[in-house]
Amino acid sequence: MLAHAGAMPTQPYISPAMSRNRFRREKHRASETENVVAYHDRSSYALDAQLASLASAGDDAAFTTLVTRFQRAVFRWALTFGRDPDEAEDIAQEVFVRAHRQIGNYRSDGPLEAWLYRITRRTATQIRRTRKRRGRLALTPAARPARDVYTTDPGGRVDRERAATVIRELFSALPQRQREVFDLVDLQGLSPAEVAARTGMKPVSVRTNLFKARKAIRDSLLASHPAYQDLWR
């Protein structure tokens, strides 16, 4: 590192990993725009509202279209709240069950995405509470059923295990608010104002939770710096 710093003293430090990350980020943003609905478009609001209206009238095809549009987003949010991808799948399924029941209550004055996000959050909280209660009552921990993906798609299994590891490393020690805000801002790229609008928190609370989450997550790495102890003394 010293040699590296001496070799390029005037150039900004860009490691090979960083340049690779930048490439990945741009690629990822491009893929995100393909998959996730762009909510800056007003016609998208209108389409969602129309689909919700049809689904509330009992049109199953409209509901299936809604699920197709939002399943990936809901699963992604559920990853933040769950312990692993399997639990996220359960949460996502439950979210759509509740969405089907309550779709008549959806008012078209806000984006459907925000409405679904609130359902996801509530569902995840309830499922976690229920599991905790059942865990206390059960004598032995219940074995998780094996998913089909583990037997049919080895690559998928690896991806899911990696995701579970990431969730465990990043989120397991964080309270739900901090985990949620960190994920939405730093991993999904939303602005604090957007997060505040979606979660119903105040922008100040979003920033506070974000700072706390960042500090908690980065502390373990930053502690290796010699000046770190002096900084927080």
Add this chain to the structure above:
Amino acid sequence: MNCHECLSELATGSLRDLTPDSAVMLHCVTCPYCGPLATALRDREYNAATVLNNLPPTSSPITVAETAAMVSRRRRLGKVAVFLTGAALVATFWISLFTTGLGRSVIGGGASSGPETETIPLSCLSPEKAAELVGPYLRSSGSSSKIYHVDKSRVAAITIHGTPHEIAQSSAVIQQFETNPNACQRPSIAEQIRQMQEELRKAGMDQPIPEPAPVSASTPVQAPAPVAAPAKTPGSRRE
């Protein structure tokens, strides 16, 4: 920028917004400690974002939608069933409350649960006998019931203080024995006179009344003797 400022920025700042020409990154170029740290932090968060954002759900959306619709309809039916069951349960409870004796007693007991006082007239039984009869019904555990019967004045009645249930029970018992002549052992007239004399004697008025002397026509009527002060005889209180 020194290491402290850089660490402070790295600890709470957004790593996404760090451009290569920012002060933090310029410091990281020259610092042998901050540079690798910044790289490690950015790598870790970017890898996490990549792993989580690119992980697809395994279930097909059509399956999810069909399952959601089916479960939702089933839960709706279940909710209706639970509501109807609850309504039936409540209706059964209220109907039983108004139709069964237990329910009526519960409702009636709630309306007048306080103790009452009642005087029961006696035609055959003496108040003492009546009190002995109803005593066990009134002396239940925790009861504040009492019997007030007039003994001295010989009024043929008994006064009971207790709950409506106790009073009803007592009057039923009294009525049962009032109609039974064997149970009535009220003293006869001669017995009553004897008792009165006994009481008078106890009170000091036990001297018999002197009988008047027989009056004959041949006996001349003597002039009455001059009134003298009567000699006091011990024991005579009557004037």
